[in-house]
Amino acid sequence: ALTIGIVGLPNVGKSTMFNALTRNNVLAENYPFATIEPNTGIVPLPDDRLPVLADLVHTEKVVPATVTFVDIAGIVKGASEGEGLGNKFLANIREADAICEVVRAFEDDDIVHVNGHVDPADDIDTINTELILADLQTIDNALPKLEKDLRGKKIEPSYLEAVRKAKEILESGRTIDAAAQAGEIDKVDVFDLHLLTAKPFIYVFNVDDNELSNEDFKAKLAASVAPAPAIFLNAQFEAELTELDEADAREMLADAGLDESGLDQLARVGFDILGLQTFLTAGEKEVRAWQIHQGWTAPQAAGVIHTDFEKGFIKAEVVSYDDFVAAEGSMAKIKEEGKLRLEGKDYVMQDGDIVEFKFNV
Ligand code: GDP
Secondary structure, three states: OEEEEEEOOOOOOHHHHHHHHHHHHHOOOOOOOOOOOOOOEEEOOOOOOHHHHHHHHHOOOOOEEEEHHHHEEOOOOHHOOOOOOHHHHHHHHHHHHHHHHEEEEEOOOOOOOOOOOOHHHHHHHHHHHHHHHHHHHHHHHHHHHHHHHHHHOOHHOOOOOOHHHHHHHHHHHHHHHHHOOOOOOHHHHHHHOOOHHHHEEEEEEEHHHHHOOHHHHHHHHHHOOOOOOOOEHHHHHHHHOOOHHHHHHHHHHOOOOOOHHHHHHHHHHHHHHOEEEEEEEEOOOEEEEEEEEEOHHHHHHHHHHHHHHHOOOOEEEEEEHHHHHHHHOOOOHHOOOOOOOOOOOOOEEEEEEEEEEOOOO
């Protein structure tokens, strides 16, 4: 499964947030997702559509898609030089498919900040500098061989150019992800280097709960990392939420003027930056959200349910979630109103598709 690595300086609230994330899934009794390793948490992708569908098709069983988080400890200044747990840190982050950076924006005199004061921009700079330095080492190690390969005509000049461009970006103190979002480099061109900063980034600002509704405060922080997505949450508040049952949690959220928990937002945005999406199936046996890559075709999606479905794919019968709900789940009504679409092998799956695949065995 694709994973999101959680990183951040010490004492920013990572453990508090990670524990809340994993408790979140243990409490959700319907979901048979346990923490596999102490530092891995598999959490359900929040999807309000699933209980609605379960109600319509009269099933108790709901299986959501999941998002996998890995808690990566050990970032300190000098990590790229192997300081502290530096090497282990870099190896763990290399294995993750996206980076979730937790940044302290809450004030609390009792909790020591490693740099002596709360400064989100400075913290981000500290972490990103280590990642950037590690990437520069990767490039500097690769360059002599690439230059030789170019002379031997084993690689295209354009590849070496892209690598040099990446080096230039990193030397200017920016991540490849940020530069790619600004259209300065195409990540695909330097994919072979597996650079850390080419992974998609998501920033979580751990803020005081009274700042959660301070739009100015949040807008400034969001702008400092844009176009990377930013999530605002209070880790302690999130931890308290996970200890309540669903109704009480909703009430506590509403009292705070929020309609979704920060952890739910994080799961949704994380799923999205991993390049994933879902399609739905709804039957008497179960209602389920299946996880696929964005842009996958109907046969590829069918293959997620069963490999035979992909090989023997004939067609997909698709109805959109909205049409399904409008027809109260009645297939007869859906057909009568011409809302059932027959899609062939080139069909690209859309979010909210409720599907039944037809196949040869
Ligand atoms: P980590 O080192 O990044 O994993 O940070 P921890 O989750 O262990 O948190 C460090 C300390 O900060 C603990 O004492 C937490 O209770 C506290 N803490 C975490 N989140 C918040 C927060 O949002 N507000 C305040 N005031 N304290 C927090």
